[in-house]
Amino acid sequence: MIKVLFFARIREQLGCDGLEIGFRENMANLAALQASLIAAHEPRWEQVLNAPNVIRAVNQQLADLDHPLSDGDEVAFFPPVTGG
Amino acid sequence: MIKVLFFARIREQLGCDGLEIGFRENMANLAALQASLIAAHEPRWEQVLNAPNVIRAVNQQLADLDHPLSDGDEVAFFPPVTGG
Amino acid sequence: MVRRVLSIQQQDFDVARLQQELVAEEPEMGAVVSFTGYVRGRSGDREVSSMELEHYPGMTERSIEGIIDQAAARWPLLGVTVVHRVGVLTPGSRIVYVGVGSSHRGSAFAAAEYIMDFLKTGAPFWKKETGPTGACWVEARNSDETAARRWRD
Amino acid sequence: MVRRVLSIQQQDFDVARLQQELVAEEPEMGAVVSFTGYVRGRSGDREVSSMELEHYPGMTERSIEGIIDQAAARWPLLGVTVVHRVGVLTPGSRIVYVGVGSSHRGSAFAAAEYIMDFLKTGAPFWKKETGPTGACWVEARNSDETAARRWRD
Numbered sequence: 001m002i003k004v005l006f007f008a009r010i011r012e013q014l015g016c017d018g019l020e021i022g023f024r025e026n027m028a029n030l031a032a033l034q035a036s037l038i039a040a041h042e043p044r045w046e047q048v049l050n051a052p053n054v055i056r057a058v059n060q061q062l063a064d065l066d067h068p069l070s071d072g073d074e075v076a077f078f079p080p081v082t083g084g
Numbered sequence: 085m086i087k088v089l090f091f092a093r094i095r096e097q098l099g100c101d102g103l104e105i106g107f108r109e110n111m112a113n114l115a116a117l118q119a120s121l122i123a124a125h126e127p128r129w130e131q132v133l134n135a136p137n138v139i140r141a142v143n144q145q146l147a148d149l150d151h152p153l154s155d156g157d158e159v160a161f162f163p164p165v166t167g168g
Numbered sequence: 169m170v171r172r173v174l175s176i177q178q179q180d181f182d183v184a185r186l187q188q189e190l191v192a193e194e195p196e197m198g199a200v201v202s203f204t205g206y207v208r209g210r211s212g213d214r215e216v217s218s219m220e221l222e223h224y225p226g227m228t229e230r231s232i233e234g235i236i237d238q239a240a241a242r243w244p245l246l247g248v249t250v251v252h253r254v255g256v257l258t259p260g261s262r263i264v265y266v267g268v269g270s271s272h273r274g275s276a277f278a279a280a281e282y283i284m285d286f287l288k289t290g291a292p293f294w295k296k297e298t299g300p301t302g303a304c305w306v307e308a309r310n311s312d313e314t315a316a317r318r319w320r321d
Numbered sequence: 322m323v324r325r326v327l328s329i330q331q332q333d334f335d336v337a338r339l340q341q342e343l344v345a346e347e348p349e350m351g352a353v354v355s356f357t358g359y360v361r362g363r364s365g366d367r368e369v370s371s372m373e374l375e376h377y378p379g380m381t382e383r384s385i386e387g388i389i390d391q392a393a394a395r396w397p398l399l400g401v402t403v404v405h406r407v408g409v410l411t412p413g414s415r416i417v418y419v420g421v422g423s424s425h426r427g428s429a430f431a432a433a434e435y436i437m438d439f440l441k442t443g444a445p446f447w448k449k450e451t452g453p454t455g456a457c458w459v460e461a462r463n464s465d466e467t468a469a470r471r472w473r474d
Binding site: 137141164166168 | 358374375376377379380383405416417437440441442443444445446447448449458459460461462
Binding site: 005053 | 205221222223224226227230252263264284287288289290291292293294295296305306307308309
């Protein structure tokens with residue numbers, strides 16, 4: 001199982017806080033997981049998740065698309081941060 | 085009349101908070117005033133007022149020894165500042 | 169390890185109490201620099217009537233712990249306090265407090281600014297502003313990225 | 322002209338109240354940086370049991386006004402508060418408060434540090450520390466002169 005979370009503008013654009021998907025062999029890295037998410041949803045997901053300024057984290061650490069995934073990981077997608 | 089003030093370590097070394105001396109033609113600048121003060125007191129005044137890190141002010145603005153003086157000015161001698 | 173207080177909370181905070189806790193019982197404490205961020209009533213030329221702050225629970229705390237660790241490795245600090253509010257806030261409200269205590273002022277100033285710069289660019293918080301014409305997510309500012317980058321040179 | 326509060330006083334001050342007054346009713350206020358200096362219980366390797374602060378009444382206020390003017394000419398500030406205590410203070414006591422308010426944090430940090438650097442080197446205050454072996458005037462530190470000089474480059 002992979003826990004997927006969406007925050008802020010991305011959460012609203014997808015209309016989704018998060019979801020859980022079963023871990024499969026073809027989810028070897030973040031790019032593969034993202035491709036499965038896009039394949040399973042409306043075309044809007046592709047525009048939102050592929051946008052150039054999307055930030056991704058695996059287990060609460062920033063991660064690039066080639067970051068490897070394991071069963072049980074927590075993955076998050078969010079826009080550039082604006083706190084403080 | 086010139087009002088002369090001493091602060092902190094210099095005040096204690098001279099044993100004097102301040103004094104007033106009548107303005108005279110030969111007090112054309114700060115160096116001349118300092119020379120009169122030294123001439124009028126014990127040798128200790130020369131050591132204290134001529135020390136390399138003495139700071140001087142005329143009318144509450146920092147001043148060099150060649151700063152001109154006028155009747156009614158306020159002159160101060162003090163060590164490097166250590167507040168804050 | 170530097171003494172630290174970290175809180176993500178909805179409720180307001182009291183700067184005097186936070187500073188008192190930072191200083192308490194530390195005889196070497198000579199300098200405290202604090203930063204307090206406030207909700208402004210205008211954002212560029214848009215009027216702001218309220219702001220909502222969202223965060224990523226868990227990752228936010230880890231990010232800030234990491235920023236404090238980095239600051240404590242660079243400067244001799246005696247204490248660090250970071251409090252960041254989330255939820256709905258109105259103009260004039262406090263948003264964030266960063267307090268840094270040290271023996272001398274140079275390290276307190278530098279570390280407080282360092283922590284703020286990385287909090288702005290590295291901790292997962294997002295602001296949405298509501299004004300007369302609706303609500304908008306705040307866009308990240310290039311100047312914040314530039315501010316954080318100068319510490320790496 | 323930047324809104325300012327300046328006080329040289331014997332009594333203690335309340336950082337929360339000073340900050341509240343700095344921020345009050347200013348819708349553009351986004352960032353407040355404050356510095357608080359404390360009496361340390363040690364000075365180098367000497368123990369300090371109390372400290373006496375002397376100043377030059379009149380010139381002190383003028384010097385600080387001038388430092389605030391310089392800071393306000395360099396950065397877009399909304400408010401500046403400087404409070405400096407004089408008289409006898411014990412370890413742990415607050416000595417000085419500098420608070421700077423601005424729309425953005427960069428100018429608030431820079432101006433607060435600038436004001437402190439020049440206060441340390443340009444305002445006529447002197448500290449005398451009392452310890453177990455007697456009382457000594459504090460010597461000016463070269464690092465303070467260096468801190469002030471960097472703003473001139």
